[in-house]
Amino acid sequence: MVIGMALVTYIPRMLPVTLLSRIKIPDLLIRILKFVGPAILASLLAPAIFISDGAVDISFNNIYLIAAVPTFLTAYLTKSIFTTVFLGMFYLYIFTTII
Template sequence: MNTEIILLIFGAAIATYLTRFPLMIFSGRGDISKKTVKFMSFIAPAVLTSLIVPIIFIREGSVNLSLGNLYIPAALITVLAAYYSRNMLISVITGISTVGLLMLLF
């Protein structure tokens, strides 16, 4: 077992638990302000986006907008699939099959 990964798992576990229990126990003693609630509502889409956009556009250290970058058309089609289906399974299957199909075609 890799010690760094074990430490990371426990660190992540503690960090996560620290977001789960406090307000469950100390609520009612001063609510969270409306502005904070609003700010926090944008965190999930912001962080999740920052994780995938570089994977889509960057290949070997630079932005790749060429037709050879199959992730771009596949991402667009997956966005449409997610928008119309609102279904995780359909989005994932559409995404993977688009990349697979484009790879076969080009």
């Protein structure tokens, strides 16, 4: 199982960077790839904070969403991964205790 998981993880990570670094990529593709950074992180994040128990939840019951607001602010102000993750967990703890 571990070998299988290792292979299916390694190949998608390794092939593009190894092959594409050596060929000329069309300008259009470069322009698309430049948006991949923000797009992929937003795609990963959105379900994690907007979906709760299999449904979209935009209410005060969704503490992940509530905690995400000050976490965003912290991220924007500090630009620090550690501070954001640490305070993020702290905010969630506070909101879990209050709500």
